[in-house]
Amino acid sequence: MKGDFFEMKMKKTLLTTLALAFAFSLAACGNNDNNSNAGSNNSSSGAAVSGQVIAVGSSALQPLAQGVADKFMAEDAYKNVSVTVQAGGSGTGLSQVSDGQADIGNSDIFAEEKLDADKSAELIDHKVAVVAMAAVVHKDVGVDNLTKQQLVDIFTGKATNWKDVGGADQAIVIVNRPSSSGTRATFEAFALGTKTEDLQGSIQEDSSGTVKKLVAETPGAIGYLALSYLDDSIVALNYEGVEPTTDNVTTNAYPVWAYEHMYTKGEPSAAAKAYLDYIMSDAVQNGDVVEQGFVPVSSMKVDRDAEGNVTNK
């Protein structure tokens, strides 16, 4: 009897392995094909662009990249281009584009922050959007503004009750992101100004949907979300008295924002370049980018480099 069970299991494993091996070999072939395709097309300039583009990385950027890719492939001029967008995290995106497994690496953070200097030097940065984040709290905590120091106190565990920062008598529950996440890196760099540790009893979730659900349901919860996730179920906090709005982000009056990057290794292939140009076009920047809660790069009145230095444009 149990022999049967094991045999069944083994057969299943074998089938899965076979399927996987098959899929991998296919993927590998596909990859090679598209590179040569894109290359040959590059030389015969003028003809319609064709080829395959694989974009991997940031799950925060994934919905926008996918939405734009669908529209892009529906355009007549680009009907021979196929764009595949995969999530997997900024780190995965950066290492895959650096190793040449992906054509585009999506990232929430500058490559310099994750990769070695010589590897990041090979990558070309395309800033396609700006994402801003707001600290969000459960609606009963009785706070609508926090200063930087108060946020630091909360996220380092110095303040453990909302009455410490002028709210209701309610224990604080931190709903954080994993310590390696790009979203967390942005929040720590521009809202807290310091790295924090995962505290005993704090919650770490990777998905924005889960963070929102937990903050909305757990009494005393605080977390942070991209502006596109804000709605009535949670309360978005002002930061140092500044409201998290698009206008305040463009002037850097509200500083908790970051670029969404699409990295290519060296100059992009013709197909990848067409896709990147399409994302940067005014129609997409003022259309999809805004609709999905991002801020168009062109509307930013300031620049920020990898070290965090802000300059007026």
Add this chain to the structure above:
Amino acid sequence: MNLPVTNKQGGPPGKSGKWGKHVIEEARGRAFVYFCVLLMVVTIFSIVFFIASRGLTPFISQGVSVKDMLFGLKWKPEGNPPLFGALPFLFGSFVTSVLAALIAAPLGFCASIFMTEIMPKFGRTALQPAIELLAGIPSVVYGFVGLSVVVPFLRDVFPGQGIGILAGAIVLSVMILPTVTTIGTDALRSLPSGLKEGSYALGATRWQTIYRLILPTALPSLLTGVVLGIARAFGEALAVQMVIGNAPHIPRSLFESATTLTSIITLEMGNTTSGSLHNNALWSLALILLLMTFLFVFVVRMLERRVKR
């Protein structure tokens, strides 16, 4: 594993010098089966090799000691100096899986007894398919149900955040119930019927027969089901990650955020670049998981040996 090929020997070439049809069929079948087995063996070994080569790097060349990883309490991969104490994850994985098995085992045993001894017909036609259906539900659905039903319930009833080891164990117990029940039912069905009849002939009641005779006789098989259930619970990632909270600390209660080996891997792997120390340390955790799986298989084998004796 018994290969079906061995029962028929390939005959010598036909007298005319041609190969007979049955010989060619035989050879073709044998080649196919050998190829599949070879592919399987190669796959298994390359997986083990890959995980081991990545997972051992932190210990060999990146200055992390095995002791620090197995018994360290602090997980600060981005810290300075980086710390890789995985004890909180080991603790979380063990407690959650064992707790899940403790919840699932009595339920599974009872269901098995019900399906074989009490209402065999209803059990086979209705209950068994229903329980097997549980095995087909994707784990993300379990996780979401856990987050939407179990966590709020625990938050309202007990002090704490609702999220934590108990929430994870409850979700896992439902997930491993099919494993425990199916194996238990098979074991009970395969008991010789003379055993029961003898017991009834001596005047034992049904309860006495079940409690004193059937359960002890089938116990090693039932435990096999439980161990396989624990193995599955140990390896489950997504559903647990959604309800356990993922704080890299040993929790002070069952209702406080904790982490398992699998959830820390899925949570952080995507955010690290391959080759970095942090990434390799996650592979070390994967290696630990793999070794645990070997251990579970070993335990199952031991139990099976007891069944045969």
